[in-house]
Amino acid sequence: MTVPDPSVERFRFYCEDAHKAGEQAAGYGQSVMQSLFLANGAAIISLLTYLGNTEAEFDASGLRIAFALYSLGLFGALLANFLLFKLLNTNRMYSFYSAMAVIGEPDGKNAGKYDRESDRYRRFASAAAILSLIFFIIGSFNALNGIA
DSSP: OOOOOHHHHHHHHHHHHHHHHHHHHHHHHHHHHHHHHHHHHHHHHHHHHHHHHOOSOOOHHHHHHHHHHHHHHHHHHHHHHHHHHHHHHHHHHHHHHHHHHHTTOGGGGGHHHHHHHHHHHHHHHHHHHHHHHHHHHHHHHHHHHHHO
16 A cells, blocks of 8 residues: 655645635636726717617717727726736646645745736726726716716
8 A cells, every 4th residue: 555645645635725715816807897897888888779769869978988988998897807817827826836845846836836826807997997997987887977
């Protein structure tokens, strides 16, 4: 009977734990991105529906600005979703090399590179999501001013 190597078992534990944590965080982030995408897209569709069914007077310049802001918000949500995908892949590489560092493998020194890269993706994805939300809010005020 062979006894399993404890370093290999620790390596597997750290990899599995990091994958679970990364998948949970990505799931929450993806839900936020999908909500932003849905909100901006639905706002564009609702404005188009309003314009197609109304005979009332409205401020066209305010609605153009609202469309532009909603479109920027939609692009921001798509960009944030793409960056979240890149973040998830980078976190997987970071967890792999971190686990290698724990068991003393020389390749474990590459973990720092992936940690810095994942931080960069996290910051840019967060900024894109926040900008998407800001564009949605400002676009909503412009749409209300254009309709009223």
